[in-house]
Amino acid sequence: MKRKIPSSKLRSAAFTRTRADHQAELSQDYVELIAELIDEKGEARGTDIAMRLGVANATVAKTMKRLSDQGLVEQEPYRAIFLTGEGWKMAEDGKRKHQIVEGFLLALGVSAETAQVDSEGIEHHVSAETLKAMARFMVRR
Amino acid sequence: MKRKIPSSKLRSAAFTRTRADHQAELSQDYVELIAELIDEKGEARGTDIAMRLGVANATVAKTMKRLSDQGLVEQEPYRAIFLTGEGWKMAEDGKRKHQIVEGFLLALGVSAETAQVDSEGIEHHVSAETLKAMARFMVRR
DNA sequence: TCAAAAGTTTAGCATTGTCTAAACCTTATG
DNA sequence: CATAAGGTTTAGACAATGCTAAACTTTTGA
Numbered sequence: 001m002k003r004k005i006p007s008s009k010l011r012s013a014a015f016t017r018t019r020a021d022h023q024a025e026l027s028q029d030y031v032e033l034i035a036e037l038i039d040e041k042g043e044a045r046g047t048d049i050a051m052r053l054g055v056a057n058a059t060v061a062k063t064m065k066r067l068s069d070q071g072l073v074e075q076e077p078y079r080a081i082f083l084t085g086e087g088w089k090m091a092e093d094g095k096r097k098h099q100i101v102e103g104f105l106l107a108l109g110v111s112a113e114t115a116q117v118d119s120e121g122i123e124h125h126v127s128a129e130t131l132k133a134m135a136r137f138m139v140r141r
Numbered sequence: 142m143k144r145k146i147p148s149s150k151l152r153s154a155a156f157t158r159t160r161a162d163h164q165a166e167l168s169q170d171y172v173e174l175i176a177e178l179i180d181e182k183g184e185a186r187g188t189d190i191a192m193r194l195g196v197a198n199a200t201v202a203k204t205m206k207r208l209s210d211q212g213l214v215e216q217e218p219y220r221a222i223f224l225t226g227e228g229w230k231m232a233e234d235g236k237r238k239h240q241i242v243e244g245f246l247l248a249l250g251v252s253a254e255t256a257q258v259d260s261e262g263i264e265h266h267v268s269a270e271t272l273k274a275m276a277r278f279m280v281r282r
Numbered sequence: 283t284c285a286a287a288a289g290t291t292t293a294g295c296a297t298t299g300t301c302t303a304a305a306c307c308t309t310a311t312g
Numbered sequence: 313c314a315t316a317a318g319g320t321t322t323a324g325a326c327a328a329t330g331c332t333a334a335a336c337t338t339t340t341g342a
Contacts, residue, residue, distance in 0.1 A: 011261065012195035015170060022163070023328070047289060059330055061291055066328090078290060078337055105271060108278060114270045121266025129255045130246060137249060164298075188319060200300055202321055207298095219307055219320055284342095291336070298328085306321070312314095 025124045028094045029053075030063055031072055034081055035091035043080035097131060098123050104134040107141060166265045169235045170194070171204055172213055175222055176232035184221035238272060239264050245275035248282060 033052055037044035050060045064081055067073040072087040083091060102119035106112065126134075174193055178185035191201045205222055208214040213228040224232060243260035247253065267275075 011174070011193055015194050015196075015261070045289075056331060057290070058332080062329080105274075108271070108274045110268075110271050110274050114268050118266060118268050118271050122263050125259060125262025125266065127251075127255050127259050130249070130251050130259050133246075133249045133251050186319075197301055198320070199302080203299075288339075296331080308319075
C-alpha cells in the first residue's frame with residue numbers, strides 16, 4: 001500500500017472526534033449560555049436555559065446534574081445555577097472562539113443571520129490553527 | 142422586550158439542528174465513505190467501513206440497516222454494500238461541500254492535515270450561503 | 283397568611299449509537 | 313471437498329440525551 005493509510009487514519013480520527021466530543025460540545029453550549037444569562041440577568045435559571053435552548057425543563061435538570069459532576073457548574077436544590085472557575089474558563093474559551101468564527105464569516109461577506117447560525121455549528125470543529133488563520137484574515141484583509 | 146428574542150430564536154434553531162441533524166450527519170459520513178470505497182475498490186464491505194471509521198462491525202451492520210430503511214443503500218445479506226440513486230446524490234453533495242471547505246481552508250493558509258481534519262467537522266455546519274462565500278474567496282483571492 | 287402560580291426535581295420511558303460475544307454464512311486452501 | 317479463516321449478522325447491554333407526567337418547593341399576590 002502507498003499513501004492511503006494516513007488518509008484513513010485522519011478520517012477515523014475526525015470521525016471518532018464527532019462521537020467522543022459530542023458530549024463536550026453540548027456541555028460547552030450549555031455553559032456558554034449559562035454565562036450569557038448570568039451576564040444579562042445576574043443568574044441562570046433552569047427555565048430560561050430550557051426556553052433558550054428549546055428543550056424541556058427536565059432535560060436541563062438532568063444536564064445540570066451532569067455538568068455538576070463534571071465540575072463545571074454549581075447549584076443548590078431549587079436555586080439558580082452558577083459556573084465554577086472551570087466553567088467560566090470553558091465559557092470564555094467558547095465565547096472567544098465563537099466571536100472569531102462569527103467575525104470571520106462576516107468578514108468573508110455572509111449575512112449577519114447566517115454568520116450567527118453557522119458559527120454556532122462551526123465553532124466546535126475549528127482547530128487552533130484554523131482559528132489563528134481566521135483571526136489573521138480579519139486583521140489583514 | 143427589544144431585540145433579544147430574535148437572537149434566542151436563532152440560537153435555539155442552531156441548537157435544535159444539532160439534535161435532529163446529528164443522525165443526518167452520520168448518514169452522510171457513512172454514505173460518503175461508501176462512495177469512496179466503491180470508487181477505490183468497486184465495492185464497499187462492512188469490515189472496510191468499520192476499519193476506516195474506527196467502529197465495530199456490528200455498528201456498521203446496524204447503521205446499514207438504518208441507511209437501507211432510509212433508501213440510501215442497498216444490500217443483500219452477506220454481500221457488499223451499494224448506494225441507491227439517492228445515496229449517490231447525497232455522497233456527491235457531501236463530497237462537493239467537503240472539497241470546497243477543504244480547499245478554502247488551504248487557501249486560507251492552514252496546513253494540509255488541519256484542512257483535512259477540520260473540513261470533516263465543519264462540512265456539516267456550513268450553509269449554502271457560507272459555502273458560496275468560500276468558493277468566491279478561492280476564486281478571487 | 284395561605285392558596286395559586288411558577289419553577290424544579292424525580293421517575294419512567296424512548297431512541298440512538300456504540301460495544302462484545304456468539305451464531306451464522308462465504309471463501310480459500312490443503 | 314471439507315474445514316479453517318474471515319466477514320456478517322444477531323442478541324443483549326449500556327450510556328447519552330431527549331420527552332411527559334407527577335411530586336415537590338418557592339414565590340407571589342389577594
